[in-house]
Amino acid sequence: MAIPALQPYQTPSEWAPNKVKWTLDPARAVLLIHDMQAYFADFWEADSAFVSALVERLAAVRAQCKALGIPVVYTAQPGVQSDAERALLNDMWGPGITQHPERQAIIAGLAPEPDDTVLVKWRYSAFQRSPLEHMMAELGRDQLIIGGIYAHIGCLMTACDAFMRDIQPFLLADGVADFNQADHQMALNYVATRCGQVVRCVEVLNLGRTAAPALTRAALQARLLSLLDELDEPFDPDENLLDYGLDSIQVMALLSEWRAQGLELSFTDLAKTPTLNGWWSLIEQHGGAA
Known part of the structure; x- marks a missing residue:
């Protein structure tokens, strides 16, 4: 099964009540921009207004995070992967990005900056086969803001994995996109009730604008x-x-x-x-x- 052609949908505006009431702290947080590669965005129509709106929201969140001193991390699958490296992904999704290695780059408008970190992505969770957990521990950070695609696959699995590593995940409700509204809604409900906290992008933006953190x-x-x-x-x-x-x-x-x-x-x-x-x-x- 390959990723299907995707259509725009109305981004969910409500979700199950968050079971936890964590406070997002710029001194503890890392922003993860998940798999925003041209290859994955291509499954929506060319020049999709839906994708452009997502990029605009994530770019605003990234700018505020940088202003607050929050490190920015990206995940990106390599354009060339052997059958052994893909392993079971081949059974589930076929050759994937390896058919279009020229589309590996992060989508325009969200390209990483020199001080950002780009992690090689091998599996659904950004923690698998990556130094993300070690990097966060070295920085003394235990909160992860998650945005990108796709909500019910990599974003959700990364949130679950973070929770099981005692890292508080914050999933951006309108900063992720998915195959369809139902999958998007499922991801939000699961995180809110099982492994994290769902927040809107504006909550991250207001965090910086309403009360800049005292520098320590x-x-x-x-x-x-x-x-x-x-x-x-x-x-x-x-x-x-x-x-x-x-x-x-x-x-x-x-x-x-x-x-x-x-x-x-x-x-x-x-x-x-x-x-x-x-x-x-x-x-x-x-x-x-x-």
């Missing part, structure tokens, strides 16, 4: 680590961040995020002492610390 030293370190390549040795708060690979574009992005939270620093300020401890001292001096 731990949050600063987590944000810096999200920008750096995997380190071969323990992170040293007195080590020059440029030696760790931080570049000027990333520094400017940080300044923009802090400015949105009311913290005014300049590139020159940061360049004087480009270490975690040096920057934290500056933040405290300028009244930006929690």
Whole structure:
């Protein structure tokens, strides 16, 4: 069975009541943009307004997450997969993306940025055969915001897997799409009653706009680590961040995020002492610390 041709539908606006009342915390969260590859979006009609609206909502969520210092992670299936690598997926879905490797890229409008992480996706859950759990543990984060396609397959399985790893999943009700409304509705109801919390995209957007989080030293370190390549040795708060690979574009992005939270620093300020401890001292001096 291959993925069928997909038609637009009315995105569910209601779902079963959430059994849990978790509070989404920017200092604890990671945003996962799930399988938003051209190949999977192609099953809707070309230039689909339905897909464009989804991309627009997810792009807004991503922008707010970045402003809040929330790391952004993508999943993407490789364009070339051997029969052994696909294994049982062949029985269920056929060769899949391997027939169209040129459509592997993330859809336009959501392309990953240099400081984002792209994980190779092998199975329904983003945690399977990936470093996602380890990465989140290193960052000290235990909440996962999930958006993308398809809601009742990879998004749902990732939410369940997160729950079983003691990571709180938040599924974006209008930030996912599916084969049809019934499958979408089922995914929302299941997460709300069995393994997570369903939220609307606007709740994530309002999180940033209504109350920017106070900056803590731990949050600063987590944000810096999200920008750096995997380190071969323990992170040293007195080590020059440029030696760790931080570049000027990333520094400017940080300044923009802090400015949105009311913290005014300049590139020159940061360049004087480009270490975690040096920057934290500056933040405290300028009244930006929690």
